[in-house]
Amino acid sequence: MEIFLQACVNGLLIGGFYSLMGMGQNIIFGVMKIINFCHGEMLMIGMYLTYVFNTYLGLDPYLSIPLVVVCMFALGALIQHTLITPSLGTKSFTNLLFLTVGLGMLFQNLALVIFSPNYRTITTSYSSKTLSLGPITMSLPKMISFIGLIIVTIALFWFLKYTSTGKKIRAVSQNPIGAEVVGINSKRIYIITYGLGCALAGIAGALLTLFYMVYPMVGASFSFKALIVVVVGGFGSIQGAFFAGIFLGLLETLSSLIVGPTYRDLTVFVTFIVILVVRQMIKMRRR
Amino acid sequence: MLKVENLSSGYGNLEIIWNASFHVDDGEVVAILGSNGAGKTTLVRTITGMVRPKSGSVIFNGEDLAGKSSRTILDHGIVQVPEGRQLFTEMSVYENLEMGAYNKETKARLGESLEFVYRWFPKLKERKNQAAGTLSGGEQQMVAVGRALIGLPKLLILDEPSLGLAPNIVDDILSVAHSMAKEQGISVLLVEQDITKALRMADRGYVVENGKITLSGTSRELEENEHVKKAYLGI
Numbered sequence: 001m002e003i004f005l006q007a008c009v010n011g012l013l014i015g016g017f018y019s020l021m022g023m024g025q026n027i028i029f030g031v032m033k034i035i036n037f038c039h040g041e042m043l044m045i046g047m048y049l050t051y052v053f054n055t056y057l058g059l060d061p062y063l064s065i066p067l068v069v070v071c072m073f074a075l076g077a078l079i080q081h082t083l084i085t086p087s088l089g090t091k092s093f094t095n096l097l098f099l100t101v102g103l104g105m106l107f108q109n110l111a112l113v114i115f116s117p118n119y120r121t122i123t124t125s126y127s128s129k130t131l132s133l134g135p136i137t138m139s140l141p142k143m144i145s146f147i148g149l150i151i152v153t154i155a156l157f158w159f160l161k162y163t164s165t166g167k168k169i170r171a172v173s174q175n176p177i178g179a180e181v182v183g184i185n186s187k188r189i190y191i192i193t194y195g196l197g198c199a200l201a202g203i204a205g206a207l208l209t210l211f212y213m214v215y216p217m218v219g220a221s222f223s224f225k226a227l228i229v230v231v232v233g234g235f236g237s238i239q240g241a242f243f244a245g246i247f248l249g250l251l252e253t254l255s256s257l258i259v260g261p262t263y264r265d266l267t268v269f270v271t272f273i274v275i276l277v278v279r280q281m282i283k284m285r286r287r
Numbered sequence: 288m289l290k291v292e293n294l295s296s297g298y299g300n301l302e303i304i305w306n307a308s309f310h311v312d313d314g315e316v317v318a319i320l321g322s323n324g325a326g327k328t329t330l331v332r333t334i335t336g337m338v339r340p341k342s343g344s345v346i347f348n349g350e351d352l353a354g355k356s357s358r359t360i361l362d363h364g365i366v367q368v369p370e371g372r373q374l375f376t377e378m379s380v381y382e383n384l385e386m387g388a389y390n391k392e393t394k395a396r397l398g399e400s401l402e403f404v405y406r407w408f409p410k411l412k413e414r415k416n417q418a419a420g421t422l423s424g425g426e427q428q429m430v431a432v433g434r435a436l437i438g439l440p441k442l443l444i445l446d447e448p449s450l451g452l453a454p455n456i457v458d459d460i461l462s463v464a465h466s467m468a469k470e471q472g473i474s475v476l477l478v479e480q481d482i483t484k485a486l487r488m489a490d491r492g493y494v495v496e497n498g499k500i501t502l503s504g505t506s507r508e509l510e511e512n513e514h515v516k517k518a519y520l521g522i
Contacts, residue, residue: 168386171378171386175375177373178369180357181337181369
């Protein structure tokens, strides 16, 4: 029972990361109808930024989050303005596919050149401290990250629901023509949206750095998981991505507990395929 | 108030509107009539800045707005109720109306504008927290008109408000538009396929055929025109 509870907590934590990645992807998809294939690399850049701020400036990884957010938003806005917005005009799905996949490769290789393929870690004075809540034990960094994920998720929902910019993002995502009718500058919203998506991935990276190794390919698996979250949660649906992310995290930890870590990915992908097939069958029947 | 002169526009190399000229005076209801595919919506989109004109001018209160951005044109007070309503279906009725306030002035006056809209469409007040996509077609059209009114229009453009609605609801919407012009001094440009209904509401009208304005006159004159009778009224 205790092991089970412990696995659930770990699942929620890893699920929180998947949610954050998936929600970022889905905000971008909702507004521009593109899949951001370099989303995992944005997480990787966020991790390296945190690493650099810690190693060379002595900044605490958690306190460097605002700085990471600013850098990632700026990077995202720049990519959107100079590369993606011009390509959107061509209305070619393959152009945008190659663009974001290519950007991902570019960032991976840049990281290889700058940081070498070596695994890197950050240690702080509280890295090895643990907290016990009844039967559940958690390392302090994981605990802080967990709380951080909750705060960021709530802040994101609040931003989209109540702020003027958040409403504009939803408006463009639901009806681009209607948005133009009410005078929304969609190019500006594109820049904010992509910047926001990258910033969310950056935050995920920063929150991950204390208990995950940093290396140039670290984003790949997260990219992939974010894609699953997007497909299961529904393209463009923020709430869907949130729940799908949590579900995926729980599924991963619980399946490695129940059927063993060797079959973890197998269980995850079989479940993924079953969900897709069943959903399609329900859709067919409705017609 | 609005004076369109020799306006041509279209998409890419395709020219859809040829040399259109017409005008709307203060407090007037003017109808642009024509069948499906005549180019009416393209004309609206050109006036509101969503499609760039190829040539010609759109003079509004003395200023040429041809080729300006849709936001700039909104700022001058030309607000449209687009074809197909184009609501934000997953947002509440209230949020949809709120989105109609696009600049400082309209945001500052949002409260009184909302009261104004709710007075004309009391149903919207009852349903303000409901998602717009769950409303009936007629109610959705009310939201679209309400959203435009929140933008404090000097000229209100209604693009095909009758589309897919029951006849009595079309009458309601059109009579609200008529009252806007006659009681509130908002000029109305009504773009319609349903020529009988449109001519009943409008002071004057223009007939668009294959992207050209072929006829113009007062509503009475158009109703009695032999070509209009034969081609559109089925008499």
